[in-house]
Amino acid sequence: MGVSKVVESGHQDYKPGDLVWGMTGCEEYTLITDLQSHFKINHPELPLSYYTGVLGMPGLTAYVGFFDVAKPKKGEYVFVSAASGAVGQLVGQLAKISGCYVVGSAGSDEKVNLLKTKFGFDDAFNYKKEQDLDATLKRCFPEGIDIYFENVGGAMLDAVLLNMRLHGRVSVCGLISQYNLEQSEGVRNLFCIITKRIRMEGFIVTDHYGSYRKFEEEMAGYLKEGKITYVEDVAEGIESFPTALIGLFYGRNIGKQLVVVARE
Amino acid sequence: MGVSKVVESGHQDYKPGDLVWGMTGCEEYTLITDLQSHFKINHPELPLSYYTGVLGMPGLTAYVGFFDVAKPKKGEYVFVSAASGAVGQLVGQLAKISGCYVVGSAGSDEKVNLLKTKFGFDDAFNYKKEQDLDATLKRCFPEGIDIYFENVGGAMLDAVLLNMRLHGRVSVCGLISQYNLEQSEGVRNLFCIITKRIRMEGFIVTDHYGSYRKFEEEMAGYLKEGKITYVEDVAEGIESFPTALIGLFYGRNIGKQLVVVARE
Structure with missing residues (x-):
């Protein structure tokens, strides 16, 4: 799962600059063809990485x-x-x-x-x-x-x-x-x-994606009110992906394991 | 579980001759004190033994x-x-x-x-x-x-x-x-x-005894219409109880295992 910014789009609902989250490869650029499992990001005022976790x-x-x-x-x-x-x-x-x-x-x-x-x-x-x-x-x-x-x-x-x-x-x-x-x-x-x-x-x-918008609003509210706290474990650079992945099975990560491929 | 005929009663809702089913010991006479798990028999026109099984x-x-x-x-x-x-x-x-x-x-x-x-x-x-x-x-x-x-x-x-x-x-x-x-x-x-x-x-x-009357009517209907067939395996006499019980674990019985203690 990753957060992406649209750089090019052939779909009328998506234009360059839009932020989306969903299934991506372990890669710097992703071709998204399955829009069933991608969602536009409605709360970019919260950390975008949250959309791989607490808001994703x-x-x-x-x-x-x-x-x-x-x-x-x-x-x-x-x-x-x-x-x-x-x-x-x-x-x-x-x-x-x-x-x-x-x-x-x-x-x-x-x-x-x-x-x-x-x-x-x-x-x-x-x-x-x-x-x-x-x-x-x-x-x-x-x-x-x-x-x-x-x-x-x-x-x-x-x-x-x-x-x-x-x-x-x-x-x-x-x-x-x-x-x-x-x-x-x-x-x-x-x-x-x-x-x-x-x-x-x-x-x-994935059976419950229909509940996503209701969930996103509720969870964004909890985050803004400070009722939900969220912890991430950030690995830097796409080259850190294999080590970060294997670390999961040894319990090395604390909180959601992220890999930063690019920052805004 | 057994079918019994009331011979003596200190409860106003039960009188001698009433037919009931519920928990009994392996015995010829049973003292029933727990009325939560005993039910009067509403369809005595069907075989009474059915109340240990298909109607019980x-x-x-x-x-x-x-x-x-x-x-x-x-x-x-x-x-x-x-x-x-x-x-x-x-x-x-x-x-x-x-x-x-x-x-x-x-x-x-x-x-x-x-x-x-x-x-x-x-x-x-x-x-x-x-x-x-x-x-x-x-x-x-x-x-x-x-x-x-x-x-x-x-x-x-x-x-x-x-x-x-x-x-x-x-x-x-x-x-x-x-x-x-x-x-x-x-x-x-x-x-x-x-x-x-x-x-x-x-x-x-036992959590579902509240559904019993609805069930009894529906099942009695199926039995009378011939939509449900029921098979019993009858052992004669209270002395056959241990053998009949042990037989269950060897799969010896065919259909519901019954022990006849007394007939009407």
Whole structure:
């Protein structure tokens, strides 16, 4: 995903100088032919890079995955894994705006600190330092979890299932712990789906582009009011792309990983 | 679950001779104190034993799990595991009444034959004879599965996930293949929940007792019109209870397992 300025256009709705965001290659110039997945930028007064994140696909992902899929109610208990990532940090803040109690997990003490001090999570933990995720979740959620915003899968999902409350919801956004395994770990506690009447539902943000304008206005408002904070990790120059990409899988980035190809 | 005739009552709404169904012990006389889970029988003209099955809890389970949880649409592809059981055989028939295409799995050729000849399933297979469940499901559902009515879990669920269609629904009623294992098998294909935007939802029938009267009338109608067929496996005498119970785990029963304690 990238932010681009139109330099040449054969489409009457786009003229040179227009700012758009959407799918781009890792390249300095992009030929955009699919206008279904590109949007004009309505709030250029905010940092343009936000349109790769909080005002772009990750933002919309957090918004539809939390509101449309998980359907939160005020006062509910929310757990977010990979909570310092571009999506997770927003889910946590949307949960707080909605009057929920929210706990996040992340993979370093620095990230955990960020969740608690900068993003307003009620609590957070470093999953790499926890011996027993079930016990950790019982400590963080003595009343159990109503909503799990799932980014990681595997052992975390198994521990969460044991700690869900009746009629809990698992909004399945990603399963990043499993992507690079030769064989996925098995999830063993699915019986909880019955005993706790859990709804587990996957979604892909591209199905929800119709909600984009509503989301953009709402999120731009939160940003201007200071109700949402957003953190980026900026790598300079197109040549830094491979290192930045690989860094994601080692948890090196803090916040949304960006690569600056050109500045305005 | 049992059908009982009231012999003595301290409750003004129940008098000797009334017929009720609900939770009973394995016993000849039952003291009923919890009226939340007992219902009067409104259609004594139908076989009373039906109130332990097609007109009782298994029937309501099939009805709410299929209609309320899976939310079928005409023309959809439905797969039912443990399809010859008390619940499964009804789900298949409700799917046919709803204009769906339905395939069932069962654990013997005799049961498979019953599904195809007596219950009107479009197709059925003996899972014990299939080497590769993924290939079997691809053969039965070249277009994929919209609704999976889940009774078994484990390897079957993994194979089904690979064959679900976009926006498919898994109505999780039971996971019987896992109940007696020391450790549950892992389910490895949960990534399909994201890629196919699957909703997987567990339910327990006791949450849905409020729908019982509506269900009873509808199902009694189907039975009288011959639109629903129901098969029971009858063991005679209370002393046959342990053998009948254990037989369930070996798949010995065909249709709903009953034990006759007394006849009218």
